[in-house]
Amino acid sequence: MLTVENANLHYGAAQALRGISVKAEMGKITCVLGRNGVGKSSLLRAITGQHPLSAGTVTFNDTKLNGLPPFARAKQGIGYVPQGREIFPLLTVKENLETGFAPLGRRDRNIPDDIFSLFPVLKSMLSRRGGDLSGGQQQQLAIG
Ligand SMILES: Nc1ncnc2c1ncn2[C@@H]1O[C@H](COP(=O)(O)OP(=O)(O)O)[C@@H](O)[C@H]1O
Ligand SMILES: [Mg+2]
Known part of the structure; x- marks a missing residue:
């Protein structure tokens, strides 16, 4: 289970997430929908550790992920396929x-x-x- 609780996220003074909570259960597909700019990608970047939360927690299988760098979260099994792909163009x-x-x-x-x-x-x-x-x-x- 992946759990986000009461997440706040800021870009400088601008607040992009306010009190967001989401639960994603193992073996199910969880979908986050919303119009452009509401913070879907920001939420995913907070889960992968690419942008810090200013408040709230991210928990994966009872392990708190807050503060862990992205590579440590990847080791726990967190993956992210971003819009725009972001593969390594010079690698095969x-x-x-x-x-x-x-x-x-x-x-x-x-x-x-x-x-x-x-x-x-x-x-x-x-x-x-x-x-x-x-x-x-x-x-x-x-x-x-
Ligand atoms: N790197 C950034 N710096 C400043 N503001 C950002 C940055 N990335 C996103 N934002 C702002 O945060 C809000 C949420 O963006 P985003 O998470 O990309 O939305 P979505 O993925 O739902 O379209 C938007 O208002 C966007 O302009
Ligand atoms: Mg997006």
Whole structure:
């Protein structure tokens, strides 16, 4: 379970989130909807640790994430596919996928076949640079 409680988030003096609480249960899909600029991406950046909360807590499976840097949250299993993709354009497709290995032990460091079942095109482009893929292919790579 991922829980956000009473979250406030500021950009300088401007407040982007005010008293936001969300619960996302394991095995379910939780959707946050809202018009442009209401703070959806800010909420996700607070969950991944890319922007600090000014008040409130983020908890994942009983571990409080507040104060942990993004890489430590990734180790706990927090991932984020941002709008705009943000893959590594100069790394190959294979190297981009391997960036997900960081929290894994040596034995678990292989790219699961599920990714290529979902996105067969990635398998045929493993040695291409991420930045040379089309927009849609880059989105597939980001999800992978
Ligand atoms: N880096 C930033 N610096 C200052 N203000 C920001 C920044 N990012 C977002 N904002 C502002 O915070 C509010 C929420 O933005 P955002 O979370 O991107 O909304 P959404 O994803 O719901 O469209 C908006 O008013 C936006 O202008
Ligand atoms: Mg957004």
